[in-house]
Amino acid sequence: MEAITFPNGPITMAGNLYLPEGFDPKGSYAAIVTVHPGGGVKEQTAGLYASKLAERGFVALAYDASYQGDSGGEPHFLEDPAARVEDVRAAVDHLQTLDYVDSGRIGVLGICAGSGYAVSATMTDHRIKALTTVSAVNIGSAYRKGWFGTDADSAAVPTLEAAAQQRTAEAGGADAAYIPYVPAETDENTPRDMVEAHDYYLTPRAQHPNAQNKKLFTKSISRIFAFDAFHLVEDLLTQPVLMVAGSEAGSLWHTTELHAKVRSPKKLVVVDGGTHMDFYDVPQYVKRAVEEAVPFFTENLSE
Numbered sequence: 218m219e220a221i222t223f224p225n226g227p228i229t230m231a232g233n234l235y236l237p238e239g240f241d242p243k244g245s246y247a248a249i250v251t252v253h254p255g256g257g258v259k260e261q262t263a264g265l266y267a268s269k270l271a272e273r274g275f276v277a278l279a280y281d282a283s284y285q286g287d288s289g290g291e292p293h294f295l296e297d298p299a300a301r302v303e304d305v306r307a308a309v310d311h312l313q314t315l316d317y318v319d320s321g322r323i324g325v326l327g328i329c330a331g332s333g334y335a336v337s338a339t340m341t342d343h344r345i346k347a348l349t350t351v352s353a354v355n356i357g358s359a360y361r362k363g364w365f366g367t368d369a370d371s372a373a374v375p376t377l378e379a380a381a382q383q384r385t386a387e388a389g390g391a392d393a394a395y396i397p398y399v400p401a402e403t404d405e406n407t408p409r410d411m412v413e414a415h416d417y418y419l420t421p422r423a424q425h426p427n428a429q430n431k432k433l434f435t436k437s438i439s440r441i442f443a444f445d446a447f448h449l450v451e452d453l454l455t456q457p458v459l460m461v462a463g464s465e466a467g468s469l470w471h472t473t474e475l476h477a478k479v480r481s482p483k484k485l486v487v488v489d490g491g492t493h494m495d496f497y498d499v500p501q502y503v504k505r506a507v508e509e510a511v512p513f514f515t516e517n518l519s520e
Contacts, residue, residue, distance in 0.1 A: 218268070223280075225307035231287035232280035232308070233259050235271035240317075247322035247518040248276040248315075250308040250345075252331030254497075255296055255356055256398030256418065258286040258427045262328050262497040266351070269507045270326070275514065276318055278308055286427040294395065294429070296437040298334065298356060298444035305338035309345060322346065322518040326510060328497065329468075330356040333446030336475065340454035347517035349459040349510045352496045353472045357444035364408050366470040373442050384435040394434040401430065410467045413494035423498060450478045457482040459513040461506045463491020484513065 219234045237246065249270050253263035259279040267277035283300050284290035290300070305325060313320040324347040327335030332353035339348045358366065361373040383394050399414040400407055407415075417423045418430055458479050462472040464487050476485045486509050488502060495502040 218271075221278075221311075223307065223311035225283055225288075225304060228283045229289045230280050230283065230304065230307060230311075231259070232278050232311075233264055233267065235264075235267045235277040235279070237271050237274045237276065242317050244317050245319045245520075246274070246276045246317055247324070247514065248278065248312045248318045249514060250305060250312065250323070250325045250335075251277060251279045252301075252305055252325065252327035252335045253279065253282065254329030254331050254354075256428060256430060256432070257329075257331070258425050260425050261417075261423050261428065263331065265498060265503065266326055266328065266507070266510075269503065270510070270514075273507070273511045276312070276315070278312060280304065280308055281427070292393070292433060292436065294432050296356075296432045297440050298337075298446070299440065301330075301334040302337045302341070305335060305345075306342050309342060313344070319520070320344070322520065324348065324514050324518050326351065328352060329354045329493070330359075333357075333471070336450065336454065337446045339456055339458075340450055343456070345456060347457050347459075347514055348454075349461065349506075349513060350472065350475065351461050351506050351510075352466060352468060352493045353460060353462065353475060354468050355446040355471050355474070356441055357446065358471065358474075359468070360438070360441050364410065364467050376438060377442060380435045380438045384439075387435060395431040396434045396438075397430045398432060399430060408467050409465075410493040413492060417494050417497055447475055447478055450475065451480055454479060455481050457513070457517045459484050459486070459509060461486045461488065461496065461509055463487070463493060463495055463502065464489050465491060466493035466495075468493045484509075 263279040281288040284295035332350035
């Protein structure tokens, strides 16, 4: 693994580039961009998947989103879907500058919200030849409709009104407000996936100092709530898609919705017993996702 930086307009991105065993700098490799979840960093699940893909012969790049982690961009802790999608394109830009990467053999794998961003990037950047989603989340839909997708989109309005009031306060000199990605505390009413998310991000299981479980309230919410990662998938996404999710994930509805929309070659894998967070780092579920992704990418990123 090599720690690298690459440009994304005026922002310097921080990444970890994973190379296959026996790497030959004069060779020609297929490459995969792995896109981390909302609130995550490259050292967590995106890096795990990148390392597993490198073990199977791919060049793989995990990076911190702009405005997050070790990457540049101010104000920090901004979750901006448009920027997150552009991050993917910038990562593809960088891979195409590497002599040992075949520029016609680049794919993307996204986890959680990173899947939604990967979908949007793939349907609008046809340099990306294949896409895998793992525990997919369309972040806009998740914030409007709730974790289980049972609320109306209009349920978002009170939060938008609160954000408007806070933005007015900040324009008048108030300190910026932050909100968490996952619950800082859990109780009997916390959804199972969110309990597991708390355990992943906020305990030694996967805690990282750059993943501080906070995002800017006003500037992030206004961008997230209007975002739909799956908009125009039916017409613009022509590349093959592999979708992997757990049968017990409260987020499964995102994956099944995406599967219903996609018209390009597609494969849906619902793994019995798996929860949303199981695919972040639980060995048997990560192994299953990788076992599905490797032949999928091998076939669709062939020379």
